[in-house]
Amino acid sequence: MIALKERYVVDENGNRIGVLLDMTDYARLLGELEELEAIRAYDAAKASSDETVPFEQMFTAEEWGETLTSSSGLKPPFRA
Secondary structure, eight states: OOOOOOEEEEOTTSOEEEEEOOHHHHHHHHHHHHHHHHHHHHHHHHHSOOOOOOHHHHSOHHHHHHHHHHHHOOOOSOOO
16 A cells, blocks of 8 residues: 555535645556556456467567657567
């Protein structure tokens, strides 16, 4: 569990209506949420009865290389 330093926004009756978080806490919380979403997507994919296709069959070496170099500037991991 993430330890947060939250502060609350309250209405005129003292009811909590909002939360203020430090930017570092907010960024950490978003990171944890992204990780949880990835885990849920993985679990859903494993549980589905869809046909699986090996990664090597999804892209040709040229397509994979183009994807990597255009999006990140990295060199492809293999050559055709």
